[in-house]
Amino acid sequence: MKIVILQGSPNKKGSTNILAESFSQGAEAAGHSVVRFDLAEMNIRPCTGCVACGYEGPCVLHDDNQKIREAVLGADMIVFATPLYYYGMSAQLKTVIDRFCAYNSSITAKHMKSALLAVAWNSDNWTFDALESHYRTQVRYLDLQDQGMILGRGCGTPSMTKHSKYPDLAYKLGNQL
Numbered sequence: 001m002k003i004v005i006l007q008g009s010p011n012k013k014g015s016t017n018i019l020a021e022s023f024s025q026g027a028e029a030a031g032h033s034v035v036r037f038d039l040a041e042m043n044i045r046p047c048t049g050c051v052a053c054g055y056e057g058p059c060v061l062h063d064d065n066q067k068i069r070e071a072v073l074g075a076d077m078i079v080f081a082t083p084l085y086y087y088g089m090s091a092q093l094k095t096v097i098d099r100f101c102a103y104n105s106s107i108t109a110k111h112m113k114s115a116l117l118a119v120a121w122n123s124d125n126w127t128f129d130a131l132e133s134h135y136r137t138q139v140r141y142l143d144l145q146d147q148g149m150i151l152g153r154g155c156g157t158p159s160m161t162k163h164s165k166y167p168d169l170a171y172k173l174g175n176q177l
């Protein structure tokens with residue numbers, strides 16, 4: 001299976017990437033191929049809402065999102081990876097999801113698999129309520145097949161994350177696909 005990770009943290013050595021890396025190792029050990037995009041390093045502009053694409057067609061913005069589009073449409077699974085920012089996903093990840101607008105039907109027609117990897121400082125049991133609800137709604141709307149969520153509570157720094165159970169859980173999620 002071809003897997004695309006949309007990695008939405010600006011910290012390349014941060015907690016989100018620790019989970020993304022563990023997930024990749026697990027998936028690759030199981031024979032899958034994984035491509036990770038560090039979205040913060042790419043030139044991807046927000047959707048202008050012009051709808052020149054007609055919700056399925058060429059986008060008027062010519063930027064790095066074309067690479068994401070090609071990779072997503074050539075893949076079997078999308079992994080959304082993000083730090084929790086004000087109880088939602090990072091702007092870097094949301095920007096790329098908004099740009100799905102120009103190839104929405106192509107995504108839904110594929111019935112792709114998906115997963116969510118997320119980290120947060122907070123460790124209350126409600127920490128991920130809003131993000132989880134948003135992700136589940138995306139799964140429903142985009143006709144995705146959810147393979148699981150790793151919601152790293154109390155993962156406020158790379159050290160906290162490395163010493164938590166979540167990298168192992170991310171590895172197992174990738175390995176069990």
Ligand SMILES: Cc1cc2nc3c(=O)[nH]c(=O)nc-3n(C[C@H](O)[C@H](O)[C@H](O)COP(=O)(O)O)c2cc1C
Nearest residue numbers: 009014015016083084085086087120121122155156
């Ligand atoms: C702009 C910003 C907003 C944040 N919002 C939240 C939040 O709402 N809840 C929370 O628990 N942690 C929040 N955090 C903490 C991060 O989610 C946490 O430190 C995470 O480990 C960062 O991941 P990274 O190392 O991949 O960047 C926020 C951090 C930043 C920089």
